[in-house]
Amino acid sequence: MTTTSSVPRATRGGGGKPLLSIRDFKVEYRTGSGTTVQAVRGLDLDLYPGESLALVGESGCGKTTFGLGLLRLLPRLGHASGQVTFNRSDGTEIDVLKLNGRDLREFRWRDAAMVFQGAMNAFNPVLKIRGHMHDTMRAHTKATKQEIEERSAELLRLVRLEPERVMDSYPHELSGGMRQRVLIAMSLLLEPEVLILDEPTTALDILTQRSVVDVLHEVRERLGFSMIFISHDLSLAAELADRVATMYAGRIIETGGVRDMFYKPRHPYTLGLIKAVPPIVGDLPDLESIPGGPPSLANLPKGCTFHPRCKFATDECQEADPPLIPITDEPGDAHDVACIHSAAVHLGRSAS
């Protein structure tokens, strides 16, 4: 364990050593004329082996930025700082933000792979799928052609694609759902220990989304990697995650087990999100929206960044941004919240 006692225990999910330990992670974007905005503002997170963590939040709260920052893929004007420690299963410890050149290249995809938001454009349009598979394997292993073919075929079949035809296709010849699944297959080529999925099903039709979700369930069950699942769709988080973290304005403001989060959210923002999602089963639901919109990063409200939209807000909320603190002590069921009024927050629904 690299964490000290000053770190909220809540960042721990299950027991044992976290696979990925993120401390005070910050990302800044330089915007015109010398100013910068902080898209991620000090984020602490632990990811344990085999765990599936969903990161939810409104658009613009920094989810993608966080994912990119983790893989050091930020655009030229973005800069990540803080500490990201990756503990390989062979015991080696990597300081991700200090990686360079070859080491960084190896960390990417072999240790941590990412499935991107909008897989539509994730493929080089002039390369066949085969080319993508070969490029990826060649970059990391000395695998023979034969081996690459076999491995790709195996994974493609795993995501329910016909390898014979898909390998020879150009990306544009595949439908969106197929491309998304090819990307998932490709992300698994090197058996990474962490898979980051950034809205992998947004922009897909519902039936296609269903098949991708099913595939994800299945491959995770078989391969047992850890997963960070980024989405603004809470329903998907409910289905796919073991643990959920809510992000707001570049910070995690609540995290806990999936059932805890959905049935007993303790942050007004999480509560608001859940209340705003229409379920499909049952009668006309009683929905509520969160008033206003997310704050501009360049001009964050004082104190708790959520307070202008919060119905629980008091004057006290404007004073300081509340830290993320644990509210349960049950092992394996950590639940942390960054809200001084968390005790007052109740969903009023319960597990079915």
Added chain:
Amino acid sequence: SPSKPNASGSSGGDKPFHGAYPYELPPKGHFNLGPGVLDGIQRATSPYMDLIYPSGAMYYWSDKKWEYMMAESGTLDEKAKTYTMKLRSGLTWSDGTPVTSKDVVATFNLHWLMRQQSWTFLSDVKSTDDTTVVFTIGTPSTVLERYIMRAPILPAAVYGEWATKAETLRKAKGSLDEGEGKALNGDFQKFRPENPIVSGPFNYDHKSFTNAQMTLVKNDKGLFADKIAFSKVVLYNGETSDVTPTVMNKDVDYATHGFAVASEKTFQSSGFRILRPPVYSGPALYFNFTTHPEFADVRVRQAIAYILDRNENGTVALGDSGKPCKFMAGFSDISVPDWVSDADQKKLNAYEKDLDKATQLLTAAGWKKSGDKWLTPAGKPAAYDIKFPTEFADWNPAGTNAADQLTKFGITITKRGVNYVQQEPDVLDGKFDIAIQAWGASSHPHPYFSFVADLYRFNYVLAANTGGKGMNFPLKQTTTAGPIDLQAVVDKSAQGLDLDEQKKNVTAAALAFNELLPIIPLWERYGNNPALEGKRVAKFPADDDPILKNAPYADNFVIMGMYSGKVAPV
């Protein structure tokens, strides 16, 4: 990098002469060098043609003497109305066959076929023996001898077939305007002989031709080949701007191009001598009498002549080679003493710049000054365009400068440079106010040709043929000496064989020209030909050598010098 050129540079024993003259390679340029045929490899005016197909003789303009080349002699029999040319004996073509009178006859039959001017005066041509050709004269004229003697003699072996057909047709009084004649004429134009034989001391080296340069190699069997010490002649292709860098590079020994003042300066500073032979012509201002009747008043033209500083104009345009005309006689100042008596010369007004006189004349003509601008008698502001060909390095500044001078005096002139191809049709069509065109003639020393150029060419006389009126200056005029029909006077000036009679007419025309100023000659052009001494060529004729009075495009003094051995390699 370039391949080692095997045809240039002066290495070892070869003694090259480097000249420059534009030419065209096949398919455009070709070796049909018949008279009047278009796009022969070199223009007929190329001085270098005299090294390949020499003519009967060449002329010393200053001494008025013939230097016999292919011919041994030429004799005019006034009574018999014949001119007899005797060829040198022992002349051979480059294939070894002898040059005979048949070749001359063939050549002149081609002249007939191609409607050359010589046949205006000739009525027949025949050979009496291997070296004698007898020309029968139809219309006597002093200019005929030149037509005969300066015609390059072409090989009957190459052109004979055409010449025979032409002769048959001529004798049968066939017409060239229709039927067989027309066809023959057209077909000959398309005739493309290959590797023709030559009679001159140099022959084409076909293999060496590129579009940049051609080499003429020594033809040891050619005319006077033993007297010429050069082993070959390299000719650089191109107009002025193309050859200037080559000249600067000292790759050219002598160039006949008209160079810009700036280039001339550079040449001088890098060691070239500048030869300034007279060209017997120059630019003049032409007025449009149709659209601007105010010019019809002779005082206006005289005033304009007084306004202009023609020295400045010449210097600006051509430096030391642009010499203001002093006789304003309508033909070259150099020739004036030959044709006009001293007494009559004194009557010729030089029109030195004199603004007061100009003002007087204009006022007398009814012009008024309003502010610093002149108004015509019609009360309109005096504002005109001046048209000149953009490309001509000398005429362009001449036009510009004349415009500036007139504008400064209060006659507003708009400069209008046009493409040189467009200039002549426009002037013929009368599409101009004032235009720059040539006065004088550089291919013939006889003033007749100058007056034809001055008074006929861009006037209704010849312009009518293209449907225009040109400047439309009436040739029936009245001078202080009384009424004069300029056309009649000029025509008579070339007719007959009586020189004195001709002089009378030339003088009359000159005096009338000087007074009436149908056109205003600005200056007389002298060549500014760079000549490089000491590199390949030892010496060029000295500046005071009378041979430098030869017009370089008519009887080139360098070529004549080569034949005479005066221009020799180092």
Added chain:
Amino acid sequence: MKGTLQLDGVSQVFDTKAGPIRAVDQGNLSINPGEVLCLVGESGSGKTTAARMAAGLTRPSSGTVRYEGTDIWSLRKNEFKTFRRSVQYVHQDPYASLNPTRTIQQTLTAPLLKHGVVKGNKAAVERATELLAKVDLTPPENYLSKYPHQLSGGQRQRVAVARALTLDPKIIIADESTSMLDVSIRISVLAMLGRLRDELGVGFLFITHDLAIAKYFGWRGRTAVMYLGRVVEFGPTPRIINAPTHPYTRALIDAIPEPDPDLTRTKNAESLRSLEIPSLAHLPPGCAFHPRCGRFEDGLCDGAVPQLLAVRDDQAAACHVVQRDGAA
């Protein structure tokens, strides 16, 4: 069934490089003021095409679009204008549907002045202010002089709605109007639209691919499910959501995850035979859904194209099997 705006057997055929495609085939829909009709279906099923025909933006290849009983394409210029003003459209993308070079005020007052809804600039501004208040943009004065890029997505979409309201339309066609908005904002915009329906009596043709949203907004209305250009199921929204009959509708509803960890993990999906959506240019014979349908019956489903027929109360489905066996 007669509606104020009615689509009678409309089809739209596009000529594409791959051959002619029937984006909408024999569609029948009708909307009345104060009513909500939801049109749901996957991408490419022809929702937008149908909506554009309803709005008079494109002319159907066959069939008629009627407004108050008359074919809109036989209307005279003036009458067509009346129709135009009565049926308005709210686009999907709030970032593209407002002119970036015009202020909110200019955007809102232009139609008011052009059509003489109010007299004079001052009155127009007043009316624009009212409209902004109606779409919950308060205080309205703050927004009048703003440019679209100074507003958030939700705010822009509200302006777009306000613009649609300028000419007092009877019917608003909302094509995926909330799908680009965040969940929290989406609900408030929907609530606002619901209020407009109730207060102003505006009818909605509400297009979405999200059945949960259709359910929420169209609970008191009807829903039509489209698949590859045809309406395959139609009925009151609660029935479509809670008791779908067509295998396609069922598959859709089953595939939707629930915002409830326990519930969503125990859901059973309708089985499908294929994930591949046929191309419109090469539709399978018979029922277009048959290659994917778990209830496919050889000979029945790939024969004739199923018609949309009542299967239960006022619920209709275009499925041979359901029509034969009756709704479960």
Added chain:
Amino acid sequence: MSGAVDTPAQQLIEGPVDEPTPSPVRRFLSAWLVRRLAKAILTIFLVSTLTFFLVRLLPGNPVDTYIQTQIAQTGISYADAAAQAKNLFSLDPDEPVILQYLTYLGNLLQGDLGTSILSPGTTVAQVIQTYLPWTLFSVGIAQILSFLIGIVAGMVMAYRRESWIDHLLTSIGSLLHAIPNYIVAILIVVFLGVKLQVFNLTEARGSYTPGVTPSFSLSFLNDILYHATLPILAYLLTTVGSWALVMKSSTVETLGEDYVTVARARGLTDRRIRSGYVGRNAVLPMFSQLAVSLGFVVGGSIFVEKIFGYQGIGYSLYTAVSGRDYPVLQGIFLVVTISVVVANLLADLLYSRLDPRIRVGGKTKG
């Protein structure tokens, strides 16, 4: 854990959607080709018609020009000169233009471009044959070189954005892009030829060294390259800047594409990303511009060849304009048009080969 795992859908295996049958594809392809060719031919036809009438509107005609020259040079009378001109030129200026046009079209269909008016006996085809190869040679080499250099420079600029090398190269690129070709040609003559004497203007004159026999040998190639150096340099300098700037924009855009980020995420080597992902995709859209630019470069050859005295098609074009040589002018127009149209056609075909998204058929993506 999830109910979905057990659904039969799990068994479903998917492949890409097949194109229906190959034969319609081929039919389609040929239909496209036919349409594309028809369009090309229409363009060529329209251009030749346009130029035919345009050229005939020019003031002055070659016959008048010839007559004047003859009178001036030899003092021949007008009537004689006119009669001679009439014989010489197969052109009758009094014939109705529409008849001339029909004759022209008829001959054109038989592949006969006509005969030069200024040099009777020389066919237009011969003229073009003589001059065109030199232009194609110099322009071709320059275009290839400048395209390649531009691509490399553009990529360097895009990769090193905002660095000094980007600023430097961008400035140079803008400068080169801004300077007209004739000015570059003049500067080359002034500086390389006259001032610094880096280049021997005499030696470089012409298309090849005198006495060298044209052949397909390396030494000959070397020789003609030397003689074409200055025109090539002029074309190169005036086009390389634009290519570099276009390539920079294109690369910057490509660098922002998701698949480049994904490629980096996949841990591919920089080299592989640069060539296979960024470079290839950034270059693609430039191919169609390559064809379009051909027209501009050939147009520019009129200046460059005039200034350097390099006898290519631009040089002869200038002569033909000045001399009102209608048939030659038309022939050159036609050849230039055809080469531009064909280049466009080739670029389209090439593009569709290089970019799998673009079927020969249509330009639709995805």
Added chain:
Amino acid sequence: MATETVTSGAVAAIGTTGVSRFAGILRSLRRSPAGFIGFLIVAALVLITAIGPIFTPVLEPNVKEILLPFGSPGHLLGTDNEGKDVLIQMIDGGRSVIFIGFVAAAISTALAIVLGSLAAYLGGWVDSVVVTAADVVLTVPQIVLLAVLGALFRLDSPILLALLVGGLSWPVLTRAIRSQVLSLKEREFVEAARLLDLGTARVVFVEILPNMASFILMNFMIGITNAIYSLVGLYLLGLAPLTGSNWGIMLNRAWIAGAIFNDASIGFILSPVVAITLLLLGLVMMTRSLEEILNPRLRDR
């Protein structure tokens, strides 16, 4: 010249952004150093050539001072073949070049706006005719077409020259504007305006065109660049009448006068060369930064 090539690629990606208004353009231009320098160069040249001639004396030929070199006392840039001061000619000679460039660009841009938007908006045969005509005119090298037409008309007035130059350079701009209008016309806000029955004229001029303001401005500057290129080229070849005096005519005169081969007169030929180059460079720099402003994809992200 390949000005077209530089920008054509960007056309498709250009979107309507918040900076479409001129004030925004100027503001953004100031932020791009290259664009700002370009703006300064052009502004300076325009200013000098507009105001300068008021103060310059009338030049007289001076036979004694022909072709003085660069830096001669009293003649900073030397003198020409008539002995006239080159510097003064430089100041006097920009007016017509810039004027013709602007007018020609205005003409071609206006033509392009009309033809391009008509073709895009009306579609059908109008579109086909415009597109085919543009293709045809584009296929023939412009400079050659200009040369031929230049010989046909008497290009007396600068306006006529501008008309000709502008009248021939519309195709590229027309194609660009057409594709821009084509995409703008499909924009949802345009459709919204149509649904509100705001009238065709209003839709085109109030809704669509303002969104193309900076695009049009950019094309206008490309138009100026091209016009000046063609114009000076015509002068250099002597295919345009040498009426008056300007940089192009100076270039021609210097070339004809052989100034290029004379060390002393290098200022005579280099002065117009530098002036023309500076002007074009300034325009290109402005165009390029405008392009970056217009195409957000070219900016850093």
